[in-house]
Amino acid sequence: MTRNLYQPMNAEIAETIEESPTIKSFVIVPDTQFKFGTGQFVELTLPGEGEAPFTPSSSPAMAEKMEITIMKAGRITGLLHECGKGRRVGLRGPYGNGYPVDEFAGKHVYIVGGGVGLAPIRSLFLTLVDRIGDFKSVVCRFGAKTPDDFIYKKTLFGDWQRLKGVEMKLTVDKANGNWDGHVGVVTTILDRKDVDIASAVAVVCGPPVMMKFVTVSLLNFGFDPKRIYLSMEKNMSCGFGKCGHCMLGKYYVCKDGPVFTYEQICKYPNIWE
Amino acid sequence: METAFISKLKPLVNAIAESMDVYIPAKVGEHYACRKYDAKGATEPELNGIRTCTPAKEFLFPLRELAAVFPEPVSPKQVKPFAVVGLKACDLRSVEILDKVFMEKDFEDPFYIARRERMFAVSSDCSSPGESCFCNILAGKPYPENGFDLNVSHVPDGFLIQPGSPKGKSFLFAHAALFGEVPDALVAERARFREAAQTQLVQATRDFPFDAPVGEIVERGYTSAVFDEQARTCVECQACTRICPTCHCFYLYDTKQQDYFAKMKMWDSCMRIGHAQVAGGANPRKMLGDRLRHRLMHKFAYFFERYGIDMCVGCGRCIDAETGDVDIRTVLKKLNDELLAKGQKAVKAAT
Numbered sequence: 001m002t003r004n005l006y007q008p009m010n011a012e013i014a015e016t017i018e019e020s021p022t023i024k025s026f027v028i029v030p031d032t033q034f035k036f037g038t039g040q041f042v043e044l045t046l047p048g049e050g051e052a053p054f055t056p057s058s059s060p061a062m063a064e065k066m067e068i069t070i071m072k073a074g075r076i077t078g079l080l081h082e083c084g085k086g087r088r089v090g091l092r093g094p095y096g097n098g099y100p101v102d103e104f105a106g107k108h109v110y111i112v113g114g115g116v117g118l119a120p121i122r123s124l125f126l127t128l129v130d131r132i133g134d135f136k137s138v139v140c141r142f143g144a145k146t147p148d149d150f151i152y153k154k155t156l157f158g159d160w161q162r163l164k165g166v167e168m169k170l171t172v173d174k175a176n177g178n179w180d181g182h183v184g185v186v187t188t189i190l191d192r193k194d195v196d197i198a199s200a201v202a203v204v205c206g207p208p209v210m211m212k213f214v215t216v217s218l219l220n221f222g223f224d225p226k227r228i229y230l231s232m233e234k235n236m237s238c239g240f241g242k243c244g245h246c247m248l249g250k251y252y253v254c255k256d257g258p259v260f261t262y263e264q265i266c267k268y269p270n271i272w273e
Numbered sequence: 274m275e276t277a278f279i280s281k282l283k284p285l286v287n288a289i290a291e292s293m294d295v296y297i298p299a300k301v302g303e304h305y306a307c308r309k310y311d312a313k314g315a316t317e318p319e320l321n322g323i324r325t326c327t328p329a330k331e332f333l334f335p336l337r338e339l340a341a342v343f344p345e346p347v348s349p350k351q352v353k354p355f356a357v358v359g360l361k362a363c364d365l366r367s368v369e370i371l372d373k374v375f376m377e378k379d380f381e382d383p384f385y386i387a388r389r390e391r392m393f394a395v396s397s398d399c400s401s402p403g404e405s406c407f408c409n410i411l412a413g414k415p416y417p418e419n420g421f422d423l424n425v426s427h428v429p430d431g432f433l434i435q436p437g438s439p440k441g442k443s444f445l446f447a448h449a450a451l452f453g454e455v456p457d458a459l460v461a462e463r464a465r466f467r468e469a470a471q472t473q474l475v476q477a478t479r480d481f482p483f484d485a486p487v488g489e490i491v492e493r494g495y496t497s498a499v500f501d502e503q504a505r506t507c508v509e510c511q512a513c514t515r516i517c518p519t520c521h522c523f524y525l526y527d528t529k530q531q532d533y534f535a536k537m538k539m540w541d542s543c544m545r546i547g548h549a550q551v552a553g554g555a556n557p558r559k560m561l562g563d564r565l566r567h568r569l570m571h572k573f574a575y576f577f578e579r580y581g582i583d584m585c586v587g588c589g590r591c592i593d594a595e596t597g598d599v600d601i602r603t604v605l606k607k608l609n610d611e612l613l614a615k616g617q618k619a620v621k622a623a624t
Contacts, residue, residue, distance in 0.1 A: 004349075004383050006340035006525070006536055045536070047343065048529030052552065074552030090343055090534075208555055235551050237525050240380040244522035244543055247567065248557070250575035255380075270557040 005240055008045045008090025009034065013083055014065060019151035020144075023116055024081055025057065025069040030091055036060050038127040039098035039120055039231065039259050043239050044068060045090030046083070052076045053095075053236040055258070057119040057152075059126035069119035069151060095239035096258045099124050099203065099229065105134045108195040112214045114143045114186050114206030118151050120231050121205050125160070132165040139195050140168040143186030143210070147172050147179040187213050192221040205231040208272040215262055225263035232258050232265070277445055277452035278459065280431040282318045286310060288448045289356045293393060296332070298325050298359035307332075307357065320427055321359045322401035324588055328518030329364040330371060332357055333388045334540075340384070340525065341536040349384065356393035358425075363408050363586040365396055365420035367518030373580040374521050384538075393440060396421040398467060402474045405589030407602055410478055411487065413587050415470035426466070428459045481602045483609050487583065491573040494608035500569075501562030503604045506597045509561065511542035513591035513599065514568065519584045522548070543568055569604065 011034075015027040028044075036042065038060050045051040052074075058067035072081050083089075101124070109128060113121040121142075128138050140160075144150040150157075150170070161168055171182040171189045182189055186206070202223055204214050211230060218228050234246035234253040241255035249268035251257060265271050279285050289295050295310035297318050304326035310318065332355070339349070360368075368389075375385035399406075399415035408415070417424050422441035426433040433455060436442040445452065483490060514520040524541035527534060541548065544564050550556040558564045576584035585601070592600050 003381075004341060004346070005380065006538065007346050008341065008343055008536070010344050045343075045527060047534040048527055050527045051525070051536075077552060088344065207553075233551055233553075233555075234557070235549050238523070241377075242374055242380070242382070242521065242523070243525065243541070244571075245524075245541075245549055247543075247549070247571065247575070249570075250578055270563070273555045273557045273559070 005238075006092070008043070008051075008092045011089050011091045013085055013087045013089060015085055016083070019069060019153075020149045023069060023071045023149075023151050025067050025151070026080070026083075027065055027067050028089065028091070029065045033063055034066065034091060034094075035063065036066070036094035037098035038101060038123045040094035040096050041236065041239075041254075041258055042066075042068070042091050042093035042095070043236075044080070045092070046076060046079055047088065047090060049079055050076045051090070051092070052080075053239070053254070055120035055123065055231070057122040059123060059130065061127070061130060069116060069122070071116040093239055095236070095254050097256065099127075099259055101127055104128070104201050106136065106199075108136045108200035109138045110195045110200050110202045111138065111140045112142075112186060112190065112202065112204045112206070112218075113140070114210040115145070115149065116151065117206030117210070117231070118142060118156075121203070122152055124203065129163060129166065132163070135165070136199060137195065138166045140166065141171075141186060141189050141194070142168070143171045143173070143189070143206075145173045146176050147181075148176070185213070186210060187217045190214070190217050190221075197222050201227045201229060203229045203231075208233065212272040219262075225266060226261050228262040229259050230262060230265070232260055232271070234258075276433055276435045276455050276460070277449075278428075278431055278455045279434055279452050282320065282425070282432060284451050285425075285432070285434065286318045286358060287312045288451060289358075289393065289395065289444070293354040293356050295356045295358060301326070305359070307359070310358070318358070320397050320400075320425060320432075321361075323399055323403045323406070324361040324363055324590070325359060326516075326590070326593075328516060328588075328590060329357065329360055329367055330518050330521070332392060333368065333371060333385055334375065334521060334523075337537060337539040338384060339535055340538040342533050343536070345533065349387070352387045352391050354391045354393065356395055358395040358397075360394055360396040360417075360421065361399055361588075362396070362414055362417040363406075363588040364518060365394065365417050366413060366586040367588070368394070369420055370519045370576075370580075370582060370584055370586070371521060373582065393423075393444075394421045395423045395425060396437075397425040398427065398463075399470050400427055400466065402470055402477060403589060403593070404477055405592035406474060406587065407478045407481065407589055408587035409471065409474045410481060410483065410602075411583055411585060411587040414467075415474055416467045426463045428462045428466070431459075433459060433463055478602070481606050483605065484613050485609065487585075487605060488573045488577050490605060490609045490612055491569050493612055495566070495570070497608055497611055499604060499607045499611060500566040501560070503599055503607065504561035504565040507544070507561050507565065507599050508597040509544060509546065510596040511544045512594035512596060513601075514542040514544050515540055516590045516594040517585075518588060518590065519572070519586060543571070565599070565604070569601070
């Protein structure tokens with residue numbers, strides 16, 4: 001019989017990490033090796049309950065385990081948040097196209113992320129950092145609702161700020177505690193002089209409303225719609241372009257995406273909904 | 274062996290039933306539905322003049338099926354060979370469409386393929402196309418030309434049996450004793466019947482003349498208000514998509530059994546409000562008009578672009594099944610008329 005596309009691979013939650021009040025990361029160890037490309041996604045099954053799509057937040061270079069960062073948003077993610085170390089889960093995938101990292105070579109990579117959108121971006125970021133010499137620069141602009149809502153705080157506020165070839169700015173919608181950084185939505189820390197737009201690509205991932213306004217800003221700065229890469233969040237269910245739930249115009253987000261250039265999808269209505 | 278003649282259907286169906294289960298159309302109320310054939314039964318099998326009420330997809334992509342068992346995977350049950358009798362040209366085309374999806378290279382659906390490979394397709398000509406049939410608008414014909422193992426055509430005093438595949442040919446060869454020679458007159462009769470059915474179809478669809486290819490009509494009408502207007506009476510019963518022989522959206526869900534977990538696959542519908550909704554609540558197709566547009570765009574533009582074939586065969590099942598009076602022909606006609614009006618306006622402006 002042909003390989004069963006619907007069969008999940010068995011895996012185990014090895015560790016859980018509290019990232020923010022609503023977001024947790026899960027370190028998952030598949031029973032057999034599982035390779036993925038940065039930006040590709042997996043379907044994570046909670047046996048007997050259901051499955052949901054997530055883009056791993058770890059580097060694809062780490063073969064024996066992967067990390068998935070999950071925000072509590074619905075029934076399955078709520079149940080996943082109750083799972084601890086040792087819980088058996090299922091994995092299908094990887095699915096989709098992922099980020100075309102090789103096409104980014106020789107360019108400035110301008111990464112704009114918000115909220116849990118930093119999850120796929122972390123995987124991309126770690127991939128870029130591994131070969132940082134290939135890019136003119138990696139410029140990051142990340143936002144969160146409050147300082148507590150930032151995920152990956154330890155590295156985000158620490159090591160990542162000091163990496164050679166990386167320039168990073170953070171902002172929060174609302175400050176609290178000891179926050180002495182910028183306050184304002186993420187578009188307020190974007191500047192057309194951040195990168196040389198003629199030799200840059202932009203990568204955007206975050207809540208739909210943030211992606212919408214960031215895309216508008218990038219277009220205003222003069223970014224070519226072909227060079228704005230968006231990670232689209234749709235209802236990916238089967239993962240291989242058959243079940244129809246994730247269709248965005250003619251595209252199956254699960255198979256043709258989840259990473260699209262703005263040029264590919266701008267003609268369709270309601271892309272941000 | 275080429276086309277053969279048989280005076281009664283029963284010996285033919287019994288011969289098929291010797292080696293496999295046979296599903297054959299039976300009249301249920303005013304429609305036909307496929308029932309398992311009982312070779313010992315006394316009744317003479319009946320040939321359906323029009324497509325069955327239920328679509329052929331149910332034999333290949335059933336309403337609900339087991340998609341995976343875990344943590345310990347089990348091998349799926351072997352599918353036994355089976356025959357479906359009375360498939361129409363539109364049904365065969367719908368199977369061709371589903372093949373594109375479920376047999377796509379690198380993404381093959383093993384359950385579909387297992388059934389597809391074991392299905393023996395016995396089609397037949399349409400002797401009485403229905404009022405909702407519109408296959409002729411989509412380049413269809415009321416008689417099959419390919420995609421079958423055997424095709425049956427009703428002619429005076431019997432049936433012409435035409436093989437359409439090596440499987441069909443070897444069946445005829447193996448059962449040669451059942452069949453007689455085909456007089457030329459009967460072939461001419463078949464052509465006459467086929468022409469009559471074609472004329473009937475043309476008559477039934479006379480209110481729906483289109484001035485451009487359907488794909489173009491839908492694509493150029495993308496922003497038209499017709500979708501919202503036509504969706505106004507839709508009650509979201511989703512019958513249109515579930516009974517559609519080409520619609521193949523499905524829903525995956527997980528269940529807990531006593532000693533294993535299962536992943537199930539079940540028909541779904543893009544006309545359902547939650548179809549495209551994500552966990553955070555966002556929904557790109559909240560409005561019924563958006564969903565109707567998506568359904569038609571998928572059928573006539575997106576699918577065509579991806580697979581080079583329309584995802585509608587003009588069987589008219591969606592029209593018969595509709596609770597809310599949404600008629601796909603009317604939607605297309607209104608889009609066509611809008612396009613025509615736009616064109617005329619442009620010509621006027623240019624002159």
